[in-house]
Amino acid sequence: MIALLAVCTCAHDEKPPVEAPLAPARPLSTASMEHHFEEADEMRRAAFRGEIDTVREVATSFAARVAESTYPQPWGPAVERLEDVLAVATTVDDVRKTASLIGEIGASCGGCHREHNVPVERDWPLEADPEHRMDTFDYATELLWLGLVVPSDEAWGRGADAYHAALSCEGFESVPVGPEHVSACSSARATGASVVRAGDDASRSRAFADVILHCAGCHSDGA
Numbered sequence: 201m202i203a204l205l206a207v208c209t210c211a212h213d214e215k216p217p218v219e220a221p222l223a224p225a226r227p228l229s230t231a232s233m234e235h236h237f238e239e240a241d242e243m244r245r246a247a248f249r250g251e252i253d254t255v256r257e258v259a260t261s262f263a264a265r266v267a268e269s270t271y272p273q274p275w276g277p278a279v280e281r282l283e284d285v286l287a288v289a290t291t292v293d294d295v296r297k298t299a300s301l302i303g304e305i306g307a308s309c310g311g312c313h314r315e316h317n318v319p320v321e322r323d324w325p326l327e328a329d330p331e332h333r334m335d336t337f338d339y340a341t342e343l344l345w346l347g348l349v350v351p352s353d354e355a356w357g358r359g360a361d362a363y364h365a366a367l368s369c370e371g372f373e374s375v376p377v378g379p380e381h382v383s384a385c386s387s388a389r390a391t392g393a394s395v396v397r398a399g400d401d402a403s404r405s406r407a408f409a410d411v412i413l414h415c416a417g418c419h420s421d422g423a
């Protein structure tokens with residue numbers, strides 16, 4: 201009877217379908233890390249636009265995915281560090297706190313990679329046209345983010361230079377963002393200096409939070 205069933209299943213198909221084994225989720229696999237990268241990136245992008253609802257939503261599904269996984273004991277503290285930040289992010293409700301959580305998420309990714317000597321390869325973004333400030337901001341923040349997540353001194357350094365170079369206040373007055381734009385511009389300058397100075401993971405995490413806050417200052421609708 202069993203043999204007959206097996207024949208029937210295969211009759212229309214050259215290759216019998218391979219059943220996926222019911223293995224536990226593999227939290228430290230390449231595929232799972234690609235997921236980590238995508239979700240963390242989505243949170244970062246939502247944060248600079250001041251879209252806190254999206255940050256909370258993504259944090260919730262991200263946290264659930266991490267919670268389902270099992271991993272060898274030595275990885276525990278690094279996974280828990282990420283879990284703790286994500287747990288706070290599921291209920292975050294202001295822009296400033298969101299910015300600092302994004303910095304902490306980046307640092308917790310980079311912390312595990314550094315601590316366990318995991319080499320992380322990512323393509324760097326293409327250099328932006330300096331005429332387009334927002335493209336340059338986008339390019340710079342992506343490099344800074346890789347600087348945290350990989351972690352990479354070189355990515356951070358290049359991102360910091362690009363960001364700093366884009367921080368002229370010239371022309372900001374013509375950007376139609378309401379009365380806030382002038383102060384956003386001067387606080388941006390201070391942020392630029394701290395990004396360039398930040399030399400360790402903790403200060404980079406804080407500097408990244410300031411960058412997000414600077415972007416959100418213009419991008420969010422009055423939050």
Ligand code: HEC
Pocket residue numbers: 228229230233234236237238240275278279282305308309310312313318319320321322349
């Ligand atoms: C508990 C430790 C740990 C944490 C936390 C962690 N990673 Fe990883 N990461 C790894 C390991 C281990 C690998 C190597 C996986 C493999 O074998 O490809 C890796 C690899 C990667 C890669 C490279 C994947 C590839 O295509 O080769 C990326 C990207 C990545 N991690 C992103 C992240 C991001 C983003 C976060 C935070 C949201 C994060 N990781 C948090 C352990 C961790």
Ligand code: HEC
Pocket residue numbers: 248334335337338341372375376377381384385388411412414415416417418419
């Ligand atoms: C002074 C106000 C201001 C600041 C600060 C600011 N932006 Fe923008 N941004 C704008 C305006 C206005 C637009 C829409 C018009 C345009 O594209 O220039 C825009 C558009 C963009 C776009 C393209 C449209 C989109 O939403 O995808 C990106 C990407 C972007 N900004 C990224 C950033 C990043 C990253 C930062 C922080 C490093 C930042 N911006 C800081 C005002 C600002």
